[in-house]
Amino acid sequence: MSYKSSLKSKLEEADVEVGDLVRISKNGKKYEGVLLPNSSSDETFVLKLDGGYNIGIEESENVILEKVKEGDEKTGQISPTVKGEEGEKEGEVSVLLAGGTIASRVDYRTGAVKPSATEEEFLSFTPEIAEIADIEIREVMQTLSENIQPGDWKKIAEEVKKEIRKGKDGVVVAHGTDTMGYTAAALSFMLEDLSVPVVLVGSQRSSDRGSSDSHQNLVCAIKAATSDIAEVTVCMHGESSDSFCYLHPGTKVRKMHTSRRDAFKTVNGKPIAKVDWETLEVEAIKEDYRRKEKERETKLKNGFSQDVALVKIYPGMDPDALEAQLDGKEAAVLEGTGLGHAPIKNEKIREVLKEYTEGGNIAFMSSQCLYGRINMNVYETGVDLQELGVIGNLHDMLPETAYVKLGWLLGNYDKEKVEELMLKNLRDEISERTKQDQFRR
Amino acid sequence: MSYKSSLKSKLEEADVEVGDLVRISKNGKKYEGVLLPNSSSDETFVLKLDGGYNIGIEESENVILEKVKEGDEKTGQISPTVKGEEGEKEGEVSVLLAGGTIASRVDYRTGAVKPSATEEEFLSFTPEIAEIADIEIREVMQTLSENIQPGDWKKIAEEVKKEIRKGKDGVVVAHGTDTMGYTAAALSFMLEDLSVPVVLVGSQRSSDRGSSDSHQNLVCAIKAATSDIAEVTVCMHGESSDSFCYLHPGTKVRKMHTSRRDAFKTVNGKPIAKVDWETLEVEAIKEDYRRKEKERETKLKNGFSQDVALVKIYPGMDPDALEAQLDGKEAAVLEGTGLGHAPIKNEKIREVLKEYTEGGNIAFMSSQCLYGRINMNVYETGVDLQELGVIGNLHDMLPETAYVKLGWLLGNYDKEKVEELMLKNLRDEISERTKQDQFRR
Numbered sequence: 001m002s003y004k005s006s007l008k009s010k011l012e013e014a015d016v017e018v019g020d021l022v023r024i025s026k027n028g029k030k031y032e033g034v035l036l037p038n039s040s041s042d043e044t045f046v047l048k049l050d051g052g053y054n055i056g057i058e059e060s061e062n063v064i065l066e067k068v069k070e071g072d073e074k075t076g077q078i079s080p081t082v083k084g085e086e087g088e089k090e091g092e093v094s095v096l097l098a099g100g101t102i103a104s105r106v107d108y109r110t111g112a113v114k115p116s117a118t119e120e121e122f123l124s125f126t127p128e129i130a131e132i133a134d135i136e137i138r139e140v141m142q143t144l145s146e147n148i149q150p151g152d153w154k155k156i157a158e159e160v161k162k163e164i165r166k167g168k169d170g171v172v173v174a175h176g177t178d179t180m181g182y183t184a185a186a187l188s189f190m191l192e193d194l195s196v197p198v199v200l201v202g203s204q205r206s207s208d209r210g211s212s213d214s215h216q217n218l219v220c221a222i223k224a225a226t227s228d229i230a231e232v233t234v235c236m237h238g239e240s241s242d243s244f245c246y247l248h249p250g251t252k253v254r255k256m257h258t259s260r261r262d263a264f265k266t267v268n269g270k271p272i273a274k275v276d277w278e279t280l281e282v283e284a285i286k287e288d289y290r291r292k293e294k295e296r297e298t299k300l301k302n303g304f305s306q307d308v309a310l311v312k313i314y315p316g317m318d319p320d321a322l323e324a325q326l327d328g329k330e331a332a333v334l335e336g337t338g339l340g341h342a343p344i345k346n347e348k349i350r351e352v353l354k355e356y357t358e359g360g361n362i363a364f365m366s367s368q369c370l371y372g373r374i375n376m377n378v379y380e381t382g383v384d385l386q387e388l389g390v391i392g393n394l395h396d397m398l399p400e401t402a403y404v405k406l407g408w409l410l411g412n413y414d415k416e417k418v419e420e421l422m423l424k425n426l427r428d429e430i431s432e433r434t435k436q437d438q439f440r441r
Numbered sequence: 442m443s444y445k446s447s448l449k450s451k452l453e454e455a456d457v458e459v460g461d462l463v464r465i466s467k468n469g470k471k472y473e474g475v476l477l478p479n480s481s482s483d484e485t486f487v488l489k490l491d492g493g494y495n496i497g498i499e500e501s502e503n504v505i506l507e508k509v510k511e512g513d514e515k516t517g518q519i520s521p522t523v524k525g526e527e528g529e530k531e532g533e534v535s536v537l538l539a540g541g542t543i544a545s546r547v548d549y550r551t552g553a554v555k556p557s558a559t560e561e562e563f564l565s566f567t568p569e570i571a572e573i574a575d576i577e578i579r580e581v582m583q584t585l586s587e588n589i590q591p592g593d594w595k596k597i598a599e600e601v602k603k604e605i606r607k608g609k610d611g612v613v614v615a616h617g618t619d620t621m622g623y624t625a626a627a628l629s630f631m632l633e634d635l636s637v638p639v640v641l642v643g644s645q646r647s648s649d650r651g652s653s654d655s656h657q658n659l660v661c662a663i664k665a666a667t668s669d670i671a672e673v674t675v676c677m678h679g680e681s682s683d684s685f686c687y688l689h690p691g692t693k694v695r696k697m698h699t700s701r702r703d704a705f706k707t708v709n710g711k712p713i714a715k716v717d718w719e720t721l722e723v724e725a726i727k728e729d730y731r732r733k734e735k736e737r738e739t740k741l742k743n744g745f746s747q748d749v750a751l752v753k754i755y756p757g758m759d760p761d762a763l764e765a766q767l768d769g770k771e772a773a774v775l776e777g778t779g780l781g782h783a784p785i786k787n788e789k790i791r792e793v794l795k796e797y798t799e800g801g802n803i804a805f806m807s808s809q810c811l812y813g814r815i816n817m818n819v820y821e822t823g824v825d826l827q828e829l830g831v832i833g834n835l836h837d838m839l840p841e842t843a844y845v846k847l848g849w850l851l852g853n854y855d856k857e858k859v860e861e862l863m864l865k866n867l868r869d870e871i872s873e874r875t876k877q878d879q880f881r882r
Binding site: 144145146148262306321380381 | 696784
């Protein structure tokens with residue numbers, strides 16, 4: 001029972017528990033709906049009304065509470081599987097809760113946001129998703145995304161695969177935004193020949209705030225999950241206003257702002273589609289996405305080797321620290337400068353890189369510019385780096401995506417195969433050609 | 442002598458050397474000008490004409506070469522100080538060559554670009570800069586910017602200060618683009634109370650290519666150096682077409698694309714001004730820049746401590762590698778996720794950070810989002826990190842700028858002062874408030 005003790009006596013008097021269908025009368029008005037939990041400090045009863053909307057009714061002497069029907073006996077709560085009226089629904093969508101702001105509640109004690117929403121609470125934030133599809137909500141972990149580790153990627157991929165095997169039309173993963181780009185890349189690689197949409201969604205402002213983006217993002221994500229876009233995408237605000245969401249490709253998406261609602265950007269590519277907030281239409285932007293085909297078998301390849309490193313290159317970097325970061329790692333992605341450079345005029349850095357590749361390890365070059373392509377044939381430094389064994393033809397792959405891909409390759413393939421596949425486009429992580437309009441002004 | 446051997450005989454016959462004033466007749470046309478070097482493989486004599494423009498005259502049987510006047514006796518070449526007609530000039534500008542594409546020649550043997558232009562060659566690329574101001578060109582190093590180290594920042598700052606002491610109206614630093622943002626930040630801190638403009642300029646495509654941006658960038662940089670904007674700025678293409686250059690603030694500029702001419706962006710702020718390519722007007726965008734005042738004494742504070750690290754945070758990062766990067770460093774900037782987070786659910790990472798700060802070292806948090814502000818009071822992880830001693834109020838300072846500032850502070854101030862000054866806005870590296878329009882769509 002999640003209500004404040006001051007409200008509990010009234011609930012007990014009426015023999016009402018969370019999940020029951022109740023009627024509340026106040027000042028002549030009557031409300032009927034399912035009682036939702038309210039773990040906040042305010043003295044408000046929260047009802048999910050029939051239309052799917054929530055209402056908070058402040059406690060007072062005038063509030064009269066009656067039980068209409070008891071909730072689910074087993075749990076004493078409404079089921080997180082909500083079925084709407086027949087005929088209207090666009091399919092069956094599973095929502096997996098991984099944690100993050102979108103599945104969080106504010107801790108009124110510390111003021112900080114904690115990943116603690118239950119399935120029921122989660123649904124209560126945005127009940128109208130049940131009008132779009134038959135929704136099944138399941139918590140798979142409660143992890144703020146800054147703490148998400150490669151082991152969690154494996155687990156999430158596994159859980160997504162389970163939902164697909166159940167015959168769902170799409171899977172939505174509610175996830176924190178901090179490392180959502182990394183997870184999107186990981187799922188892109190771990191789920192091969194994807195048969196249905198897998199949509200990551202998060203929010204930049206928690207749902208208790210007026211400016212929260214969780215509502216639009218989640219509704220759009222559910223719509224995207226019922227679409228024919230069988231790709232791993234990230235569904236987040238396209239602009240700071242509530243106008244539309246973009247579906248960013250999982251291997252090319254990056255959180256580019258700490259707090260804005262439109263923080264996520266497709267880097268070196270275009271979003272796959274947008275979901276209009278007024279019409280809820282999913283409008284394709286790219287035409288060459290993988291189409292949904294439920295009969296196709298999605299293969300789970302969720303090995304991941306942590307014997308990889310992502311190393312930032314910068315002026316004044318300590319060669320010993322470089323050596324330590326590479327130590328014991330079978331392969332590494334360098335986040336170089338410009339077209340793919342490192343300060344190899346420094347003898348020690350040159351030596352460390354040479355010894356690393358000569359020791360049978362693989363080093364790939366990416367760029368901290370983020371936008372644009374690697375080209376190590378233009379400058380002396382690039383040519384020299386290649387002579388030291390550093391591999392530079394990652395094209396326009398993001399450093400973070402390259403790191404995730406590398407760990408995934410090492411976790412699933414023989415080492416000989418790793419280099420070959422690293423340079424090959426597997427999940428749209430590489431664009432064959434860069435188009436002018438992909439760089440934002 | 443830089444001409445191909447096939448042309449040398451003709452030069453020798455006429456007793457002509459690079460730097461001499463010569464007359465070339467070809468098919469009835471006559472050209473008079475100073476013979477410039479031409480180290481390329483084409484069979485062309487290059488003349489700097491009186492109006493300041495260069496012309497290439499292809500060798501053939503019809504080419505007649507005469508010496509009009511001998512060049513500077515000492516060097517046998519034209520002087521890199523070019524004085525134009527009196528009255529037209531907008532001041533005296535020093536151009537310091539540090540290296541990079543803008544001061545490079547293509548090595549026709551390897552096809553790679555090498556930093557090897559002499560002062561004379563440099564001027565010959567864009568002779569019309571001598572029409573804008575009295576130009577003095579001086580090479581201070583020949584370093585591709587991926588190899589620029591903190592010691593080079595100290596040296597460049599020192600050389601800039603020398604030019605200011607000479608009474609110049611502005612100083613242009615020709616520099617490679619890879620790490621130009623880091624150098625711009627370093628010069629911003631190292632030159633205090635700057636009295637005249639200091640403009641870094643580079644090019645994304647070498648000057649032998651038709652699409653080179655070096656011409657416009659350099660002319661605009663010279664114009665900027667004659668303006669009243671006494672700030673360290675980066676002058677680069679504002680758009681991919683030849684329309685204008687932006688003057689980006691030195692502490693907020695970042696190379697955001699590997700190859701585009703408009704690769705440089707002001708992050709978390711606005712450019713200070715633009716220089717129109719047609720009118721060469723310097724139009725202020727910001728109003729609150731420091732005005733030129735030649736009597737003000739620019740203070741050189743170019744200490745820099747390399748006991749600092751810039752550490753990228755990512756899912757699956759190795760706690761031992763984190764420890765190694767912090768080892769022996771007095772202070773560090775973490776490039777965290779989102780609002781300023783790190784995976785401290787990992788006990789070992791938590792332990793490493795705790796031991797680091799408890800050992801009397803200082804750790805600051807920045808964000809790999811690049812855009813937006815740090816806020817470690819919103820989420821549990823941020824609050825916990827602060828309890829571990831990580832300092833999170835760097836506002837919207839770029840990770841790279843924070844790293845440069847930290848090394849600079851440690852190189853010039855007592856350790857007690859470092860923390861205080863790190864959080865204080867010294868060179869516009871911190872914006873008090875972020876405006877909506879600073880994040881690109």
